[in-house]
């Protein structure tokens with residue numbers, strides 16, 4: 001599904017990613033770990049196509065298509081979902097309405113009809129039940145006064161509704177309490193299927209007590225210095241990152 005080959009990327013002329021290779025197949029969950037400042041969020045941003053990053057070498061290929069020069073919204077329409085580290089508040093726009101707009105933008109870009117009110121409702125019901133989200137939550141204004149846990153709930157709900165091919169969940173290095181971790185983990189476990197792939201970026205081993213990744217990669221100074229199975233996360237928990245530097 002996603003192939004990253006020898007990816008190098010700069011921000012403000014400073015090289016941050018220094019040759020990343022990654023191969024992600026449908027049905028897989030990959031965890032990307034690594035110390036603060038190792039380039040985890042940069043990698044997520046570059047995959048999503050954020051324009052402040054400059055790819056200087058290498059490729060990001062989604063289902064055989066090179067994403068080079070593709071704007072973030074085009075990538076989103078192709079099925080890439082990046083969670084928001086700093087979600088915007090939109091007073092007066094409900095969680096539901098925001099999602100409806102996002103779904104219809106994607107449909108329009110893919111030359112499909114708008115979702116009908118009936119289908120939207122059905123899907124909302126289905127996903128809210130799956131993720132155990134109170135329907136009252138869905139009529140609240142987007143992110144307005146949301147707690148950390150509610151922001152995560154909203155993010156996971158968006159992911160469920162948009163059904164991305166590749167979801168990238170970049171957890172901030174701070175402020176994630178245990179409830180928020182569990183919301184993310186539960187969501188990932190329930191939304192994982194044979195047709196999608198999920199990248200979970202985390203600084204914490206703790207998250208991986210709840211999500212069982214198929215692969216774990218450790219990033220250090222813009223390179224993947226170690227890859228392994230879920231046992232690598234446990235090893236990191238025990239030994240920290242220093243032995244890999």
Ligand code: ADP
Nearest residue numbers: 011012014016035036037038039040041042043
């Ligand atoms: P992580 O998510 O692993 O903590 P980041 O990808 O956020 O790491 O950052 C990687 C490196 O890039 C850090 O050294 C950081 O200081 C640097 N960096 C990130 N954003 C910018 C920016 N806008 N300008 C300059 N350097 C940046």
Ligand code: MG
Nearest residue numbers: 036037041173
């Ligand atoms: Mg950081």
Ligand code: MG
Nearest residue numbers: 040041042173
């Ligand atoms: Mg980060």
